[in-house]
Amino acid sequence: MDTDLKKELDVLVTLRKILSGVVREITPDPGMKHPLSEGTIEDVRQGFMLIAAREKEISEALGKPSLHRPMYKGDTPKTNVVKLHGLSDKKDKD
Template sequence: MSTEELSKEQQILRLMRKTLGSVVRDATPLGGRPNPLKDTTIQEIKDCFALISDREKELAGQLGFDQAKPYYKDGEQPNSNVLNFVKPSKE
């Protein structure tokens, strides 16, 4: 599978995840009202999110992305230093 095909599949998965999330937000009842979705439908939505996430991880692995590090389109990592702040003791 080429990088271009992977990119297209990643775009499709991202759009599916966003659309499914919007449907869930729109269908979620406010103020303790009963949920219009059946329990089986809610579980199927959760399963869809899990499958999308698993496939996105597989595609990232095929492209060699390290999940622990952020990906930047320009390929450059930001130049920054991490500072640790320690609260001084009251002694």
């Protein structure tokens, strides 16, 4: 059964990547009219949510945390990268 779940997860990940690629390519620059209707845009969002929910279910069933989350243009990342100036990986030479 784990093999079937793994295959399903692989299919979902691939579909999500394809769908997100299409969305990125057709998303217009700010201020321009979107080629898709509001209904279609909402359907795509719902599709992403269904894919993400099923990915999470399968990942939990396989004992793995889900790291795949869809990001939409304009979404704010939930994490921030902070650069620490003055720190170095190299040891100081005396």
